[in-house]
Amino acid sequence: MCICINCLYVHKCSTYKFIRKQHDRVTNEYQAIFDPIHPIIYANFSHQTQKVQVDWDVVECSSFLEKPGYWKQSETKTIS
Template identity: 30%
Template sequence: MCICVDCRWVDRCQAYHAVERQHGAPHLAETPDLKPADPRIHISVMDLPAGQVGVEWDVRGCGSFQLDQGRWSRLRPGEEVPT
């Protein structure tokens, strides 16, 4: 799971913006202004039906991470938290 959903900077972060783009998810911000320090993005390649291939992106570590439990949920109330 991406640690960004519980980070103070999720709506301003360029790394999370890239993850949103890879997932085809709507952006929390169109022009994020925070360049995070040393984000570590885990990429998983998965086999899908009919010979398709899927890619999952998750930020697993970041030097700029500051815990703000539930930050993503407060920014998008009523929406399911991305996993």
């Protein structure tokens, strides 16, 4: 599971924006103005029929500041 959803920086993070893009999610809803320190990304591969699917998750990040459920708030919210 991606730890980004419980991070204070989720709505402005360049790595989370990259992860959303890999999941084919719209990435224009916010400007990535924060570059985290040492994010570790796992790419998990699974085979389903003749198609390979990839699930991208940030599993560790030195910039992580816990704020559980923060991703549920508006992604355009300004973070102070």
